[in-house]
Amino acid sequence: DGGITQSPKYLFRKEGQNVTLSCEQNLNHDAMYWYRQDPGQGLRLIYYSQIVNDFQKGDIAEGYSVSREKKESFPLTVTSAQKNPTAFYLCASSFGTSGEQYFGPGTRLTVT
């Protein structure tokens, strides 16, 4: 089955620790995206990548980092510099920049 997966579904970390969220897709999509969703709010773009080994900052990139070493994978690291990291994180992918985005199930990160 083709799809986009995120793991884990729930993640708990202590303040000051870096944490990496996984996103994998087998849809052969070129573009991948990371969004953050806070309660009662829409999606805010953190980073996106249109091709392997290239990525661009979104609207709220500070405190986050990404890599795109493989087409299928786009991991997101939430660093200790991110002031308010507790949120629901969504990964998406699309065919190039004109196709519709398909979303993974999300990872809920709680930092205490």
Added chain:
Amino acid sequence: GEDVEQSLFLSVREGDSSVINCTYTDSSSTYLYWYKQEPGAGLQLLTYIFSNMDMKQDQRLTVLLNKKDKHLSLRIADTQTGDSAIYFCAERTNAGKSTFGDGTTLTVKP
């Protein structure tokens, strides 16, 4: 810059029609999308419309686009309790960037 606005809440009775509205500001929008999000889950693409269309129908869903007023709506016919969710409107521009609204929480009462 780009901005997408939606009303936050809508409540309807089971069997009625639901109409969720959205306005956007970027005139270079090429695609407009409707997504559905159930609690604790990712977004599911429901339907989309190209900016050169004014209407698209897909079973119980009807999308209307008024490009002049930059207004998009999603009508759900015969709304069921399983339609209760958050619905997001999103626009995509030629530059490939997507902007999402804050979502409309639809509550369907039996």
